[in-house]
Amino acid sequence: MGPLLALTSAVCYGIVDFTGGLLSRRAPFTSITFFGQLGGLLLAGIAALLVPADAVRPADLLWGALSGIGSGTAMHFLNRGLSRGAMSVVVPISAVTGVALSVLCGVLALGDRPGALAWTGIAVTVPALWLVAGGGAGGRGEGGQVADGLLASAGVAVQYVALGLAGSSAGLWPVAAGRIAAVLLLLPTATRHRRHLRLPGRLTAQALLVGAGAALGLILYLLAAQRQLLAVAVVLASLYPALPVVLGLALLHERVTPRQTAGLLGAAAATVLLTLG
Structure with a gap:
């Protein structure tokens, strides 16, 4: 059940990335990001109220809040890098480095001990994600773009590791606490660009829905991390960059490069x- 939950989380995040990217072409990314976090907070709050929690400890809420800070940080720097037209630089660095940092934390700090098959899957995932995201094929990136990718990857690692450390007895309240922290983190940027928050009602609703999908992905990841090794849950959930490529091929008739084909196979x-391991 754990691998299935983690893979479903990856599907949610893949769809969110794809639809969020399309929305960001029609509105400022700061507004899409902020309304997305509000939508995530709404869904996470309702889900936390509906799912029983045996004991919600302050430590669980703090881990959840730290995870939300990671989410907000990752979203901010990823979108800033993408706004500079540095997708071929930022996406591979954020995806691959985020996975590597999360696995290292699980193994070195939390005592995870993946089996031989799982280690092989982890080793295959890193180059596969790099190739799916383009593998730097778009040319050399500037130092600032690389920095955006590294900062985004740190946020991804904090998001996954911190949420995985929340106790199972807390139900879904760590996810709700994370969404509150993410909204508060992004609020200063949103208020500095107030004109960006005046979106048409349809775009606002779509952004809220995209954020709710991201929160659902985190809920599924939390349930997965409670049922298997954190390192394995992180890697499976981090396969989401493959889905936007597939959706772009199927819905937007985009061309997939040989690099991306190799990455998808990987x-x-x-x-x-990872499922067998």
Whole structure:
């Protein structure tokens, strides 16, 4: 059940990335990001009220809040890098480095001990994600773009590791606490660009829905991390960059490069290895 939950989380995040990217072409990314976090808070709050929690400890809420700070940080720097037209630099660095940092934290700090098949899957995932995201094929990036990718990857690692440390007895309240922290983190930026918050009602609703999808992805990841090794849950959930490529091919008739084809095949192999491991 754990691998299935983590993979479903990856599907949610893949759809969110795809639809969020399309929305960001029609409105400022700061407004899409902020309304997305509000939508995530709404869904996470309702879900936390509906799912029983045996004991919600302050430590669980703090881990959840730290996870939300990671989410907000990752979203901010990823979107800033993408706004500079540095997708081929920022996306591979944020995805691959985020996975590597999360796995290292799980193994070195939390005592995770993946089996041989799982280690092979982890090893395959890193180059697969790099290739899926383009593998730097778009040319050399500037130092600032690389920095955006590294900062985003740190946020991804904090998001996954901190949420995985929340106790299972807390139900879904750590996810709700994280959404509150993310909204508060992004609020100063949103208020500095108030004109960006005046979106048409349809775009606002779509942004809220995208954020709710991201919160659902985190809920599924939390449930997955409670049922298996954190390192394995992180890697499976982090396969989400493959889905926007597939959706772009199917819905937008985009062309997939040989690099991306190799990456998709590698991601499929990694999924099998991690599930069996």
